[in-house]
Amino acid sequence: MTRHSGLLRREGTVVQTSQPSARKGIFLNLGLFQFLSFVRRGVFYTFMINYIFSLMKTVTFTALLGTLNMAASALGQNLLWGKICDRYKLSAKLVIAGEAIAAATYFIVFLIHKSLIDAQANFNAGLSLIIGLSFLEFFWSMSDVGWAALLTNVTTTETRGKIVGTLNFVASLGRMIGIGFAGYLYNNGAGFREGTIFYIVIAMLLTSTTIMLATSRTVGKTRLKADYTPSRSYVAEEPRPNESNTRTYNWFLASLMVIIIGAACISQVFLLFLKLPPEIGGLNATDPEVSLILTAFTIGGMATSLSCGWLADKIGRTKVLAIGFGLAIMTPLAYGLALSVPTMAIVYGLNGVSFWTIQTVGFAFAADLIPENKRGRLFGRYNTVMALSWGPAGLLVGGPLADLQVQSGLSTYAAYINTFYASAAIVAIGTALFALRVANPKNKTTKS
Secondary structure: OOOOOOEEEEOOEEOOOHHHHHHHHHHHHHHHHHHHHHHHHHHOOOOOOHHHHHHOOOOHHHHHHHHHHHHHHHHHHHHHHHHHHHHHHHHHHHHHHHHHHHHHHHHHHHHHHHHHHOOOOOHHHHHHHHHHHHHHHHHHHHHHHHHHHHHHHHOOOOOOHHHHHHHHHHHHHHHHHHHHHHHHHOOHHHHHHHHOOOOOOOOHHHHHHHHHHHHHHHHHHHHOOOOOOOOOOOOOOOOOOOOHHHHHHHHHHHHHHEEEEEEEEOOOHHHHHHHOOHHHHOOOOHHHHHHHHHHHHHHHHHHHHHHHHHHHHHHHHHHHHHHHHHHHHHHHHHHHOOOOHHHHHHHHHHHHHHHHHHHHHHHHHHHHOOHHHHHHHHHHHHHHHHHHHHOOOHHHHHHHHHHHHHHOOOHHHHHHHHHHHHHHHHHHHHHHHHHOOOOOOOOOOOOO
């Protein structure tokens, strides 16, 4: 059982072991933190790709942003923060430190970027954002490890899917609001050049730090009454560490890695696809229209987050994950068929259903398999796989594939459509691996 789980199952009954008011306070603070985190992401990253592209002029260099971010995050989580989290049990404190460091670093990155813009060194200004945000991510990744460990500590296997789904619903709502503001704050790049977006993000980070400080105190004061006598009818909340669980977890990460690469390799291409002029078949979407399409993604995810976690608790994780993988295969195939902004919003909304299903149920699936004493390290690996969506997939697959086709003489529109087809094919391969090595009845060791 976990230190902060708050529930023991003994002889078929559930016994509450911590004050309900304290637990409600913890989940309220976690919800507020999640909300602000995704408002911030929506405000800052919705148009960051477009802004860097306007400075550097290539898809591949643009994708370098997420690639270096992911590399820095992976190094931090797997080499340092995961081990510290497991050894010293500092999940909440890692979140606090990560958010505070991020606030200070954002300000420094803006000042450097602004000085280069004023010197009319646009390419170097874009490069400074990529390098500066990657440096930030190395330290900020301690927050990712701490959050995953903390969330697992305060949930149980029986309710984890529902709770994670509820928090992801809150996250989707926050992201939708952030994207809505971004559509107006961006203002053709002025929001970044003048610092408005940076200042708003810094204020939210400082607020998040304050919320997590309160959460840390609440968790610290909550104690479990763990005096019990195990019996044959005792049902463990989490699967006990064993070789089969480890093997299943490794295959899960392998299949998820392929799926994430396939689904995410078109993230940057898709944003540029929306801006293509109508004479070559594009939508020529305005900034507010882009925000509308991205908001549809979030709305699809909001409804899904509430339902898929509960459904996964009832019928099994693998069945619900399979639905998410299937949608991740189908939606890229439909991008070229969307001839209007509303139609594209519907299609991208279904892609949001896919993403948030994978995000919600995938976390619960991983948490069911990871033993308590390895949460920091193994969640570091899981977070690394999920972070492939930040840019490496676009740099290694989507960006080069699109650029090479355009350079060979193919129209930009056709090149982007072919890249979407490649995305669907890669996701299909990962889904097949998941079906054979994870969902196979012989490999079922968790609530699958």
